[in-house]
Amino acid sequence: MLSRTADHLYWMARYTERAENTARMLDVAMQTSMLPQSAVDTEQAWRAMLGISELQDAFDATYGTLDAKNVLAFMVCDPANPSSIVSCLTAARENARAVRGVLTTEVWETQNATWIELRDRLRVSLDADPGEFFDWVKHRCHLARGVTLGTMLDDEALVFIRLGAFLERADNTARLLDVKYHGAGAGATHDVLTQREFYYWAALLRSVAGFEIYRKVYRDSITPARVAELLMLRADMPRSLLACMQQVVANLKAVRNDVSAGTERLAGKMHAELQFARIEDVLAAGMDETLGKFMENIYALGNGISRDFLVPLGA
């Protein structure tokens, strides 16, 4: 496969995944903002939301007040914000268009139809019912994933789609946890949660579709340590760091080439560290430390994949 083709597939998947993640975070933030809380708390929550994507400065440069309306404008519609839903869905579609011949007709049509419908959705449903709009985005991303798995030949093209999706997802879960752990402050390690804290952690779980899974797995009250364990170390939790890294390792192995050993080694090391970690040790060492290191490694891994496969040799 052409390196450029692999690159487009990889980014198509990353942007689709990112659109879904942005929609999830905004959805939960909107719901949380409806809980009774002080104006300061509300503003802090929105700031944290921007912090996840490292977009505080970009927001402050163009928008004034930090409120729901402005954050939605920035995170949903702003084409200058690369993580906005419009930017992500457009970029996913542009990448798909560049390799439309490699995709099945169904996959291409799904990407294209999402992009076509997006404009109508923005006009009609975003103002009236943001929740419905976010559901639509999530639904379209689920559809993109499903139609990919349901129709694509399991070959290198699918490998690069998976690599993009799981790398993006791992990055997103790590950022989400990192910011939320900060947000919860030092008090978050005690066992019995205040009502405010309960809603806080429940919201985090919901943003990764993990609330019901949490109940199923732990059959117990919500504690920050268990949330962290679920989102980092559980192989059976689809958006956990471990589950994502498992996929990254397996897919890298499937396209191994003469120059990719270093990248594979890094991915394997990240996987192993999660696989054999215990949450007590992670917490003792400090969440900041662990997640910071993980995000650095994800960044390096992305560069490694680009260097070894996507940026053409001899370019």
Next chain:
Amino acid sequence: MNHFFNEMTAGDSGAVREHYRAFDAWLRHQPPERIERKRAEADLTFRRVGITFAVYGDGAGTERLIPFDTIPRIIPAHEWAALQAGLAQRVQALNMFVHDIYHEQNIVRAGIIPAQQIYQNAQYRPEMQGISVASDIYAHIAGVDIVRAGAGEFYVLEDNLRVPSGVSYMLEDRKMMMRLFPELFARHRIAPVEHYPDMLLENLRSVAPAGVLDPTIVVMTPGMHNSAYFEHAFLAQQMGVELVEGKDLFVDANAVYMRTIRGPRRVDVIYRRLDDDYLDPLAFRADSTLGVPGLLSVYRAGRVTLANAIGTGVADDKSIYPYVPDMIRFYLSEEPRLNNVPTWQCRRPEDLSYTLAHLDQLVVKEVHGAGGYGMLIGPAASKQEIEDFRRRLVARPDGYIAQPTLALSACPTYVESGIAPRHIDLRPFVLSGKTIAMVPGGLTRVALREGSLVVNSSQGGGTKDTWILEE
């Protein structure tokens, strides 16, 4: 345009022609709402599938649909058989002409075509002089534009030998008709066209460099922003080959390679969909980033095939067009089976004075123009337009040719006011390899504006499915 040939009905009586009768009977029973619904369905599908063409200079990323008309253009078997024989003859002679031009130039020496018509032709490539190409084929894919005039006779309007577009619309229009009106295909014996990509693949394989048994073939596109990008991606997908851009290819050790995730892979045949000028910045336009540095040197060494060959444009120029019938006589010792449109070459003083005296009756075209730009349609032009054109013509007469305005045939077409005749042309696609082959049919383009003769998609033309009826 009173006396045009109507494809569906004959003469003043308006009697339906034999080959349209079954369709006409079917159409009479269709409630207008059903057709309207089907048209809307077609639009929606084309949009969702992204069967669009990109528009230059119309805002970034603008994509437009080419309007699709649901009334087919029907051609009976015997007419197609005559067209097919004429097309094969014409393309064979054109291939021999290009070979001759880049070798002995016998046709110039025989005094049939003046030497300056070759050397002053912007499409003539001195780099090709004396170079051998696989099987002596230059125009592997030709899209020959054919129109039907007053009494129903066919004329060749243009030989497109460089990178003719439209074959994907021929295939998509057929797919759409079969989907919208399956019952029509049960009523008619319509020759299939869907095997075109197989024929193209076979053709490209047959012209691989000597000694390459299992050639690696690619389709080369200028990229997503090219107006025909959909077609490039479509053909690559249908043939199961890579769609590459210039930056995906590089030249090393006198061979062309593509950059893959597992390192370089040798490429043998390039179906290139960009013009000569952009192919190799070392040989042609140095400012082009679309091509592959060094490609020409590999090509000249016979280690890669380009389809179509470099320099074929010398034969499809409007100033060479008038000589094609003579070419057929010269190379094949046959009489041409297809008509040329009578053409005045304005570089000749007597042709120029005739043209200037009859501007209001003629179509005047720029020799290197394309896409319906830079032309004057005399009968439809205002006095001012004619005077403007006259000045351009006098200033640079060798840049223009003139032709009589043909009363192009018309085919019933759905327009806002209902069904009305609209002028059409036909672009069949002729493949040259070890043999000459074509699928029965081609792309029918239709001028949607009343009275308009301009069918180009860039000028708002639409398309129709083209049926060749089997006997």
